[in-house]
Amino acid sequence: MKIISQNTAFGGMQGVFAHDSKTCKGEMTFAVYVPPQATREPRPVLWYPSGLTCTHANVMEKGEYRRMAAELGLIIVCPDTSPRGADVADELTNWQMGKGAGFYLDATEAPWAEHYRMYSYITEELPALVREHFRVDMDRQGIFGHSMGGHGAMTIALKNPERFRSCSAFAPIVAPSSADWSVGAFEKYLGADKAAWRKYDACALVEDGARFPEFLVDQGKADGFLDNGLRPWLFEEAVKDTGIGLTLRMHERYDHSYYLNSTFMDDHLRWHADRLG
Amino acid sequence: MKIISQNTAFGGMQGVFAHDSKTCKGEMTFAVYVPPQATREPRPVLWYPSGLTCTHANVMEKGEYRRMAAELGLIIVCPDTSPRGADVADELTNWQMGKGAGFYLDATEAPWAEHYRMYSYITEELPALVREHFRVDMDRQGIFGHSMGGHGAMTIALKNPERFRSCSAFAPIVAPSSADWSVGAFEKYLGADKAAWRKYDACALVEDGARFPEFLVDQGKADGFLDNGLRPWLFEEAVKDTGIGLTLRMHERYDHSYYLNSTFMDDHLRWHADRLG
Incomplete structure (x- = not known):
């Protein structure tokens, strides 16, 4: 593991690191914030897909x-959103596909399947690396993210309820199989058969029987992607009568920028801390 | 005034605006955060030179x-650090001079004197514009900044004690007349006669009789620029027996990055709010 930067912040350490990923077949970069408490004892860890x-x-x-x-006293791990590097397939003029748009899935179609394995990277390789280098309590893990990363957090939690005790999201894509900005990517990464898409779609996962105790979702009403990309009401519909809890908060005037996340960040961190003990 | 962006954040509005500056002879950009309270009543304003x-x-x-x-309930105004635009003199390979390095002074030497008038811009033109467009209480103004902007905040406060009720700084350049990274710029902006430099140097201003009630300064001990660029002990020495108060806090492990500012931002905002009423 290579140290890119380390800075003292709020009494703890904000670091950026890189390593050769076997899963993504290339160098991957990620950030870790280590709170001051982690010098004394293992601390809970939150994963933040972007x-x-x-x-x-x-x-x-x-x-x-x-x-x-x-x-x-929370450790926060922030991975990259896709494989990187000169030999990684990409669509240079399409921000919804390729680099920066890994969608937290393991691609099965050429040429994407070679490097685009963000699901395995985030659920297997990165946790092993983080466990090795930081004082994390792996029995206390939560996951949260923004937009495509909210999709990542929710699908990863639904598929791994034994590992994660808490999940939340800012403006997540809850049904990427039918959202304007993900259908094209899903077809290229996973092929034309939509059955294969369901395990990377929070609404479909719930319909197919996946369960998780509860979710916190914050969504801005002035978000330009609300109607065609995000549609949290579909998830609200999906969890009805399933026993899955959903706290969905719709906020007047907030858009899809990071100001939604920063404004409600404290609430999310407390939500996770309450559930991670 | 042109709106570049407006986003809801923490119940208020973070905006970015541009205007044609007569002082700097070209378009200038600045950011303003307006807290929710300002929809009801004029609020105190803090200026933040960067x-x-x-x-x-x-x-x-x-x-x-x-x-x-x-x-x-504080309005925060964040100006740019220099004039911009294709016709503005610059030294492309020197980050300590020209664009991004205005040093909050009015240049007197060619070719700099044409556009580099950041002192007048920040103390005259920008306040008039802000007063016109936002609900600011101009009887309650404070100023704070970082590094070169800490220098800007402290010199502007010392020269305008009747206007500003509070001043603080993160890792400020307290004696630019003799600091490694500003001597070259001062000579080009102001000429070889060092007498002219004194009115843009916090230590020299105090030596020459300028007064301000008190300053809060936070400085990281792991700051790579501490010994040759910042040297807060020179200001500590300058204010001795002057009646000027100085709360200088030296922090182990903190460097010159923005993590110093974000870590101690709450303290600075409370410091100003306490003095602005």
Whole structure:
């Protein structure tokens, strides 16, 4: 593991690291915030998958999570959103596909299947690496994210309820199989057979029987992607009569920018801390 | 005034605006955060000059000031650090001179004197514009900044004690007349006669009789620029027996990055709010 940067912040350490990923077949970068408490004892860990076009850096710079993470003693891990590097397939003029748009799935179609394995990367390789290098309590894990990363957080939680105790999202894509900005990517990554898409779609996963105790979702009403990309009401519909809890908060005037995340970041971190103990 | 962007954040509004500046002879951009309280009544305003290489955007993205500004009801104005535009003189390979390095002074030497008038811009033109467009209480103004912007905040406060009720700084350049990274710029902007430099140097201003009630300064001990660029002990020495108060806090492990600012931002905003009433 290579140290890109380490800075003291709020009494803890904000680091950026890189490593050779076997899963994605290339170098991957990620950020970790370690709160001051982690020098004394293992601390709970929150995974934060980011949105389309982002790297680890967007939430690190604009998410405003460190103050409360330091107060609550939470380790925050922020992975990249796709494989990177010159030999990785891409669509240069399409921000909804390729680099920056991994959608937290394992691609099965050529040429994408070679590197685009973000599901396995985030659920297997990265946790092993983080466990090795940081004082994380792997019995206390939560996951949350923004937009495409909200989709990532919710699908990963639904598929791994034994591992994650808490999940939340800012403006998540809850039904990527039918959302304007993900249908094209899903077809290229996973093929034309939509049956294969269901395990990477939060609404479809719930319909197919996946369960998770409860979700917190914040969504801006002035979000330009609300009607065609995000549609949280579909998830509200999906969880009805399933026993899955959903706290869906719709906010007047908030858009799809990081200001939604930073404004409600404290609430999300407290939500996770309450459930991680 | 042109609206570049407006986003709801922490119940208030983070905006970015541009206007044709007569002082700097060209378009200037600045950011304003308006807390929710300002929809009901005029609120105190804090000016935040930024550091070398920055624009208005650095503190907007990394400063983490909105949560506390919303709580305390403070308007935060973040100007650019220099004139911009194709016809503005610059030294492309020198980050300590020209664009991004205006040093909050009015240049007197050619070719700089034509556009580089950041002192007049920040103390005259921009306040008039802000007063016109936002519900600011101009009887309650404070100023704070980072690095070169800390220098800007402290010199502007010392020269205008009747206007500003509070001043603070993160890692300020307190004696630019003799600091490694500003001597070259001062010579080009102001000429070889060092007498002219004194009115843009916080230590020299105090030696020459300028007074301000008190300053709060936070400085990281792991700051790579501490010994050659910042040297807060020179200001500590300068204010001795002057009646000027100085709260200088030296922090182990903190460097010159924005993590110093974000970590201690709440303290600074409370410091100003306490003095602005």
